[in-house]
Amino acid sequence: MQNNFILQVENITKKFGNLVAVNNVSLNVVQGEIVGLIGPNGAGKTTLFNVISGLFPPERGRVIFKGKDVTRVVPHVICKMGMSRTFQVTRAFASMSVEDAIRVGAYNRHTNKETLEIVNEVIQFCDLGKLRRRKCADLGLAALRRVELARALATEPDLLLLDEAGAGLNPSELGNLMDILKEVNREKGITLFVVEHVMQMVMGLCQRIFVLDAGELIATGAPEEISQNPRVIEAYLGKRAIR
Amino acid sequence: MKNLRIVSLLFLILLVLILPFFFRSNQYGMILLTTILLYGVLATAWNIIGGMAGQLDLAAGAYLGLGAFTTGTLLLRFNLTPWIGIFVGGLVAVLFAILVGLPLFRFKVKEVWYALSSSALVEVLRIAFIMWEKIGGPVERYLPNYGSALYMRFSSYIPYYYIMVILLFASLFVNYWISRSKLGYYLIALGDDEDAAEVLGVNVRSSKLKALVIYAFIVGLTGGVYACIYGFIHPNFFSSPLSTEVAILGIVGGMGITYGPLVGAVLLVSMRELLRANLGGQLESLYLVIYSVVLILIVLFRPRGITTLLQDTFNKLFSRWVRNNHAE
Ligand SMILES: Nc1ncnc2c1ncn2[C@@H]1O[C@H](COP(=O)(O)OP(=O)(O)OP(=O)(O)O)[C@@H](O)[C@H]1O
Ligand SMILES: [Mg+2]
Numbered sequence: 112m113q114n115n116f117i118l119q120v121e122n123i124t125k126k127f128g129n130l131v132a133v134n135n136v137s138l139n140v141v142q143g144e145i146v147g148l149i150g151p152n153g154a155g156k157t158t159l160f161n162v163i164s165g166l167f168p169p170e171r172g173r174v175i176f177k178g179k180d181v182t183r184v185v186p187h188v189i190c191k192m193g194m195s196r197t198f199q200v201t202r203a204f205a206s207m208s209v210e211d212a213i214r215v216g217a218y219n220r221h222t223n224k225e226t227l228e229i230v231n232e233v234i235q236f237c238d239l240g241k242l243r244r245r246k247c248a249d250l251g252l253a254a255l256r257r258v259e260l261a262r263a264l265a266t267e268p269d270l271l272l273l274d275e276a277g278a279g280l281n282p283s284e285l286g287n288l289m290d291i292l293k294e295v296n297r298e299k300g301i302t303l304f305v306v307e308h309v310m311q312m313v314m315g316l317c318q319r320i321f322v323l324d325a326g327e328l329i330a331t332g333a334p335e336e337i338s339q340n341p342r343v344i345e346a347y348l349g350k351r352a353i354r
Numbered sequence: 355m356k357n358l359r360i361v362s363l364l365f366l367i368l369l370v371l372i373l374p375f376f377f378r379s380n381q382y383g384m385i386l387l388t389t390i391l392l393y394g395v396l397a398t399a400w401n402i403i404g405g406m407a408g409q410l411d412l413a414a415g416a417y418l419g420l421g422a423f424t425t426g427t428l429l430l431r432f433n434l435t436p437w438i439g440i441f442v443g444g445l446v447a448v449l450f451a452i453l454v455g456l457p458l459f460r461f462k463v464k465e466v467w468y469a470l471s472s473s474a475l476v477e478v479l480r481i482a483f484i485m486w487e488k489i490g491g492p493v494e495r496y497l498p499n500y501g502s503a504l505y506m507r508f509s510s511y512i513p514y515y516y517i518m519v520i521l522l523f524a525s526l527f528v529n530y531w532i533s534r535s536k537l538g539y540y541l542i543a544l545g546d547d548e549d550a551a552e553v554l555g556v557n558v559r560s561s562k563l564k565a566l567v568i569y570a571f572i573v574g575l576t577g578g579v580y581a582c583i584y585g586f587i588h589p590n591f592f593s594s595p596l597s598t599e600v601a602i603l604g605i606v607g608g609m610g611i612t613y614g615p616l617v618g619a620v621l622l623v624s625m626r627e628l629l630r631a632n633l634g635g636q637l638e639s640l641y642l643v644i645y646s647v648v649l650i651l652i653v654l655f656r657p658r659g660i661t662t663l664l665q666d667t668f669n670k671l672f673s674r675w676v677r678n679n680h681a682e
Contacts, residue, residue, distance in 0.1 A: 165552075165553075166552070185552070187552050187558070190552075202549065202550040204546040204550065205546050211539065212543070215551065216555070218540070223536060266554055266555050
């Protein structure tokens with residue numbers, strides 16, 4: 112890897128029938144940074160994540176992870192290579208306890224015995240100690256989001272995709288989550304790629320932001336630049352807002 | 355708590371082992387016990403694919419029939435003892451499972467679609483074996499060597515009972531072992547959400563296939579013994595009602611609980627048989643109505659299975675017992 116990019120997305124196009132959900136999008140993520148992906152509803156953010164993580168094959172373009180083409184590689188292999196993700200609509204393992212769900216992730220790199228250690232470590236890191244024996248089906252949204260983060264961390268990824276990890280959380284839960292994420296990035300050296308609606312979180316967390324609108328990448332830059340970019344304001348608030 | 359578990363487990367094992375001595379002169383009782391265990395084995399094996407991996411498999415009859423026909427045919431044609439034949443039967447069932455599982459899981463056939471396709475397999479095999487005159491055909495093929503232990507053709511039910519006991523403990527052990535291994539965690543995870551499991555590194559396809567193969571092997575093995583018990587082979591061994599019943603026992607007993615399907619089999623099969631014995635004569639198939647009503651009630655009020663009801667009751671009694679004994 113001569114260029115330090117952990118992830119390169121090249122000209123990705125993904126269609127659903129006639130609808131072009133992602134249109135010729137190219138972007139790079141540098142090893143070690145926290146980058147954001149924002150855009151109005153239906154812009155194609157989740158779809159792009161699905162393509163990157165291997166759930167949807169794209170019509171056109173390439174996804175390169177750690178210098179290797181993973182465009183048509185299945186998700187569990189991509190996970191072994193060091194990428195995991197969370198989901199916008201939480202997808203907990205309803206019939207499992209919190210610790211068992213995290214253990215599923217831990218098996219990605221560890222044998223039966225070692226997983227216990229990993230699970231304990233991750234549970235402590237994500238502050239899930241009180242909930243560890245609870246069933247995932249019985250948890251509230253904030254806890255579920257933390258469990259999803261925890262089980263993804265247990266796979267020991269180098270790149271973590273978070274799809275609206277802050278959605279539906281109250282301000283204190285949000286602050287909590289941001290602290291954990293900063294620690295994930297700083298202490299574990301995990302690169303974070305986050306889709307986010309909550310502006311407070313994007314602005315506070317990300318070093319760089321990509322903006323997607325109607326499937327197309329319309330802007331890239333630091334948070335301050337993005338918040339003043341006329342095209343971005345237009346996409347979010349409509350044409351008249353610029354004047 | 356742990357000691358109590360071990361003690362009650364040992365007690366249960368002992369009970370299962372000495373049970374035949376109470377039924378020695380009662381042929382009907384032995385048939386009933388053996389039948390219960392047979393369903394117990396099948397439902398316990400089903401728990402791997404159905405309970406853990408959450409695939410509503412309705413093809414137990416396919417693997418059972420393949421095991422029976424392999425064992426029976428090897429005995430008829432080559433005079434091969436079923437003590438070996440049943441293992442070949444298990445392998446044939448595995449081969450078939452791979453043949454079926456590869457495309458089904460490759461094309462992500464799941465939920466109702468999986469249930470329907472697996473159910474269709476049973477009927478397809480039944481008809482195929484009726485038409486395949488060389489091996490099957492419409493009439494029974496009787497197995498030779500009646501009364502010979504060497505050929506697993508006992509004249510009493512008691513040895514079959516003990517063979518079923520061995521199969522039962524084997525499949526309970528396999529269940530237990532899987533549930534504590536990586537495969538078990540993977541199966542339960544993918545049963546809950548396949549995509550979420552995939553992005554955590556779970557190879558959904560191969561995990562499902564492993565589950566199907568283990569299940570098919572146990573059922574195929576049991577099928578071989580089944581043929582010896584009946585003393586003949588017939589395409590009706592590829593039975594849809596049996597397949598459905600195995601799944602029902604698994605679901606009603608409690609999905610994903612190691613001994614849940616066994617509890618389901620013990621309670622429901624004995625209830626069904628007793629109802630049939632007592633009502634069958636006067637009011638034909640009334641027993642089926644009662645049986646169905648009980649099933650519906652269980653599913654309505656205990657969607658997680660009757661085993662959870664027993665567990666809850668046991669825990670309540672136990673905690674009361676502890677409280678009373680530590681009160682002073
Ligand atoms: N599986 C699918 N099948 C068909 N259309 C889809 C599918 N997934 C997404 N779409 C469509 O693709 C477009 C982009 O959706 P996507 O979920 O990627 O947007 P998003 O940016 O994540 O939006 P949101 O902010 O609401 O989460 C939408 O028009 C959506 O209806
Ligand atoms: Mg989305």
